[in-house]
Amino acid sequence: MSLIVYTVASLFTATALLVFRRPRLALRDPLTASTCVSIFLGGLCFFCSAPVTLGAVNDLTRIPNFGAPMTYSVISAYSASLLILLINWRGGPAERVRRQAVRVITVYSLVITAVITLFALADAPAERLRDLDTYYANTPYMREMIVLYLVGHGACALITIYVCLRWSREVTGILRVGLRLIMAGLAVDVTGFEGAKLTAVAARWAGHDLDRLSTGLAPRAAALGALLCAAGFVLPRLLPAALAQWHSVWDYRALGPLWAELRGVPTAPKPAPPRWLLPRGRLYYRELRILDALLALQSRCDGRVREAAYQRARAQGSPPGEAHFVAAAAMVVDAARQARRPHPAESAGPGGTDRLHTALFSDTRELVRLARALAGSSVVEAARRGAARTAGG
Template sequence: MSLVVYAASCLFGMAALLLCQKPHVALRDPLTASTCAAIVLGGLCFFCSAPVTLEAVNDFTGIPNFGAPMTYSVISAYSASLLILLLNWRGGPADGIRLWSVRIAAVYSLLIAAIITLFSLADAPVERLRDLDTYYANTPYMREMIVLYLVGHGACMITMCYVCLRWSREVTGILRTGLQLIMVGLAADVVGFECAKFTAVVARWTGHDLDVLSTDVAPQVTSLGALICSAGFVLPRLLPAAQVQWSSLSDYRALAPLWAELQNVPTAPKPAPPRWQLPRGRLYYRELRILDALLALQSRCDGRIRESAYRQAKAQGSTPGEADFVAAAAMVVDAAHQAGQLPPPDFPDSGGASRLHTAVFSETSELVRLSEALANSPVVRAAREGAKRATRS
């Protein structure tokens, strides 16, 4: 059991690190701060409930079962953090969110105080690491403490289910998917934790033994439910950023043929990019260098190459738009092979056709189309061979 809950705790911690890569910036955003707080407290719940942790806490304090009110208090704080997170996620007037957050924090603070007070009044001398809820189900004050934390956590789960269900009917896309995942996780928690625990406790009240529901079923199901629930909160925050990085990686690779053609073109020196970068940053530096190289080739662009390539592309069935990129790519290839010549060749006036308008390629998608034309067009390959022969001669 300890291995399962420790693994869940580590996953929660990893999710928090992904969301809070720059703490001094992220924590200024109430949504990010509340998300990180909820995830950290969720991981702490699993860490505290592990039998190994409970035994260590009991030995350290010298109080049998001291880990129980500690764990129940963390569970209650986790419940409050989930409600506050849902408030910030749903949005609305800032004053209203702040007021309800204070109310929720106050209610669950009183709940935690009651849990600690009841434990201090109870007589629980026998250490129980896995079955405390059922072992002390009939013990005065311990009984009330157990019921109180279950009611507090259950109220949070049911309230969140209701809010998420109503909200999911108003939204679409990734947000709705996130809400549906949250509801699945909450349902697993309600059925696998709340119902299992209450059933086992009530069975003890009536003289029956269903401890297996509390000791074996509840921890496994609640671990799965909490992870699904956390995925629902994190997915709408991380997926758009992940999609941007994935798209940037695709564009970065698509620009490789164009960069390979231009990387030896002399340009003004630029600061070296950071060694470790996400795909979006790598794409930015590659685009910047490509545009610098294209700008440096302006004076070497031969409009005759462009016009000839355009006619050939059209003759091969390209659309006017495709032919424009093929023609530009052919002119770039020819100019790149002349980059080492000094001074630039004196081409006849082509009425502006010799100009390589870098502004046209300021968008990533335009540079990608230019790179694809450069890599795939037989017209551009012929222009490259012609440029090589001209350079050798």
């Protein structure tokens, strides 16, 4: 059991580090900070509840079962962090968000204080690492402590489900998916963890033994529910960034033909991009170099080449939008061909520089379309061989 619990705790820790990858920015953003705190406390709940950890804490403090109020306090803090995270995620006026967060902190601080106080008043000399909830279900003060932490965590789950249900009706897309994952995780938590624990405790009150629900079903349900909740909170924050990086990989590769064509154009020297850059950063560097090369070609761009290429593309059946990029690519290829010549460049001639703007595309999608036209058009290939200039003359 400890291995399973530690594995879940490690997953939570890794997720928290992933969200908290930029500490300075994260601390300035209440939503990111509360997300990290919530995920970290979720992992700490599982770490503290492992029998190995409980035994070590009991031995260290020399207080039998001291790990129980510690774990219950962490669970209560985790419940509070979920509500605070939901408050920050929902947003609104800063004063209202702060006021609601203070209320949650106050309530769960009282719960934690009560848990510790009840444990101090209770008589629980026998160390129980796996079945404390049921073993001490009829012990004064321990009974109240157990019920208190379960009710506090259950109330948090039900409130969060209610808020997420209402909110999910107002939003769409990845945010709705995240809210549904949170509701699914909390539903598993309420039915699997809370339900199993309370049923086992109530069975002890009635003189029956259903401890297997508390020691077997409840921990597994808690792990599954917590992982679903963490995914629901993290997915809307990380998935858009991950998709942006993935799209950057494809855009970077799509710009390869254009960069290969312009690589030999003399420009101001630029430092090589760091190797640790993510795909989005590498795409930025490639776009920057391409735009620098296009600017360097402005005196060589010939509007006659563009016009001839446009007419050829239209004659081949290309729609106006596609023909526009084909013509611009032909003009860029012709200018790059001139730039690679060892002798002085030819004059662009009439209509040259006033067409330069057609070759300058600051938007990534337009640069990609330009690169695809350059790589796949027979008209551009003709310009590369110099046939377009002849037709234009």
